[in-house]
Amino acid sequence: MTNICNNLFFDAEAPILYEVDAHIVGSSPATRRMKQMLTAVSPSDAPVMLSGDTGSGKERAATAIHHASGRKGQLVAVNCAAIPGELLESELFGYEKGAFTGADERRVGLIEMADGGTLFLDEIGDMPLALQSKLLRVLESREIQRVGGREHIAVDFRLVTATHRRLTEAVADGKFRADLFYRINVLPVPVPPLGDRLDEIPELIDRMLRDHSEQNTHANLPHFAMDAIERLQAHSWPGNIRELRNVVDRAIVMFPGRMLHAAEVDNFLLLSETDGAPNGKAPGAGIAVGDQDAVLKLLQEKGAIDIRMILRDMEIGMIDGALQVCEGNVTGAAQALGLQRTTLIEKIKKYGIKKP
Known part of the structure; x- marks a missing residue:
């Protein structure tokens, strides 16, 4: 009976493992552990947090999660450190025509673009505090409002975040919201350095x-x-x-x-x-x-x-x-x-x- 159960478990995970292997190269003990964790977390809809040094391959791990998850929508990647804080909100939530100077037409935000797929927020530790609270509301309500808009838009996305920072220290220093940290750190996956x-x-x-x-x-x-x-x-x-x-x-x-x-x-x-x-x-x-x-x-x-x-x-x-x-x-x-x-x-x- 044990062998039969093991075979069924292996068969069920085989397509997921194939997708992970297709995106993650290597067979060292550290990489095998990461692949096992990615294979385990991919089918779930729960948030994943990838942690590791800069340049260690966190975006590739996020890509593996998305493709192994079976979600039909697209993977939308956002580097929170690369977009100025004052622009990040409009990039994520989109905006309505006339919401601010230069908003000549309606624009769909990146969160809305990830509907049915995966939203990858890289360097989440660099997100401004004010925007962290808005992201938390989206995760709780599964709705967004475009900047300057009143309509509540339902969104269904899988959240994957990444950071090279120690967010527990940022929480202790008041630089990262504790409630958001616990909301996004459901399935932590460390990405090993080269x-x-x-x-x-x-x-x-x-x-x-x-x-x-x-x-x-x-x-x-x-x-x-x-x-x-x-x-x-x-x-x-x-x-x-x-x-x-x-x-x-x-x-x-x-x-x-x-x-x-x-x-x-x-x-x-x-x-x-x-x-x-x-x-x-x-x-x-x-x-x-x-x-x-x-x-x-x-x-x-x-x-x-x-x-x-x-x-x-x-x-x-x-x-x-x-x-x-x-x-x-x-x-x-x-x-x-x-x-x-x-x-x-x-x-x-x-x-x-x-x-x-």
Whole structure:
């Protein structure tokens, strides 16, 4: 009887587990635990809170929950930290024509767009207190009012939130409502940092390259040799999976079709944890002073080095990486890169870089 029950349980969960596996790469103990929790919570309508370091893959986990839940509506993702507080309310609730200056027509809000689907509120800890109380009313009543409107609109959505903050401390400090915290923290799921999943780096790189190839069918992708993988696994990854994605993106741009070894990883791909430069060198240096082996290797492979192209590609990679880390915030990216904001804007336009 036990075996029969176990088989029935497995069969019932199989489609859910398939959806989770389709979105979450890896088989380390930390990732397996996360997948088990995602598989367990996905069928429910109860709120899920994803916690983990910035860049650890919380949005991908939210995507897995949505697709495994079977909900027919869309997944609507909102980064509460990326939208100014005074605009976040109108983005979430929508507004009626004439509600405020510039409201020339009715606009449906993101909560209403998530009706029948999943609303993912990333960085919920950055939501202003006044808006927290309004969100709590929506969760209790399952109704919204557009800004400037009187109509009560019924909404049916699954709420998934994410944060890298310790919300219990924010509650204690009066920066986050305790009643909202208990309302959204029904099913907590921790998302492990990349430092706990180092064995998965080859799988993650393979998935990233495959995703890029599907979007760019004629792309000439790089290849990572074993010593390059070992070098990546020795890195501390303060930026987690987002940082690894930036490394892969730089490799795609700078070394199309090339076999990459540890030297290329050190000199061109990894950013220093202290100054944002490759391997701790001056930005754009690429190859350390006196590193004759790296220079000879490039000369043997290419016959000549186009240093202007190398510096350009590195600058593009660094700007793109800073924008990713700062989630599209140009001011933050400029500070991280040591540039004036106007200078960074000019470079973004010059290189045609798309903000995330």
